[in-house]
Amino acid sequence: MRFDSRQVTLRRAVEFSGMGLHNGHDCRIVLHPAAVDSGLQFRRIYLNGATRACEIPVSPDAVVQANHGTVIANKNGDSIATVEHLLAALAVLGVDNVIVDVYGDEIPILDGSASPFLEKISASGLTEMDASRHIIELSDAIYVCDGDRSISIEPSDGFSLDVSIEFEDCLIGRQSLSVHIEDPSEQMRIARARTFCRLHEVEGLRNAGLGRGGSLENSIVVDGDRVLNDEALRDPDEFVRHKALDLIGDLYLLGAPLKAAITAEKPGHDLNVRAARAILRQINGFEAEEKPAIAASL
Secondary structure, eight states, X not given: OOOOSEXXXXXXXXXXXXXXXXXXXXXXXXXXXXXXXXXXXEEEEEOSSSOXXXXXXXXXXXXXXXXXXXXXXXXXXXXXXXXXXXHHHHHHHTOOBEEEEEESSXXXXXXXXXXXXXXXXXXXXXXXXXXXXXXXXOSSOEEEEETTEEEEEEEOSSEEEEEEEEETTSTTEEEXXXXXXXXXXXXXXXXXXXXXXXXXXHHHHHHTTOOTTOOTTTSEEEEXXXXXXXXXXXXXXXXXXXXXXXXXXXXXXXXXXXXXXXXXXXXXXXXXXXXXXXXXXXHXXXXXXXXXXXXXXX
């Protein structure tokens, strides 16, 4: 997470392809360098007949679904699903301006983490631009909750996370993480953390039209006291680190780095987006009516 003074874009175009976690279809995206102050731009590319590109705003208010992933859409209903891991990589790398062309309706899940995005974008190179970064600084604390789940956001000079999760019915149990994201080693450990689910949830997810591209190659699957994947956990607390990754990505819907100390208890995409919307209302200088709640997520 950078708080340097200069904006950054990609040095050259970068392409990713793979399976969509939820739709189970082949997905391809191409990231392009973008102009100063153009921000994060997502475009849904349609190839039926004449090629056309539909812009989809990157904003907490553009989220239309947050059930096991974050989906953004424009007013015409063009949507892109599972944006959070790519956004987390862009946040960690400090990318301010980029055009993301999406061929399909979902960002590829790759290995279930943000690491492939972060590593390939970093390897392709970044370019510092002749313009100052836009930094989000809060004037007051923000608190959102849903039962025993909550996110507290305090003004700060940097960006820190205290995240706790609890899944007492399986080996995950209760895990907690306290981290300053400016630390490069911690950035990589969070970026490498993979998405996960419990085995008993799989049938329900697929019946709901979700997780159709999920596999042991892109998700950790937990069955009681064991992990079904052949690959060992990348970190003893990989589960809570992935929740931190999701939170970073969902907050980057704001399009700029946030200076804040965040405490999250059992966060999920729905609560993350509510927190991002509350930040957006504060920085816009008004208390707008909160948008309707979106479905709770893992």
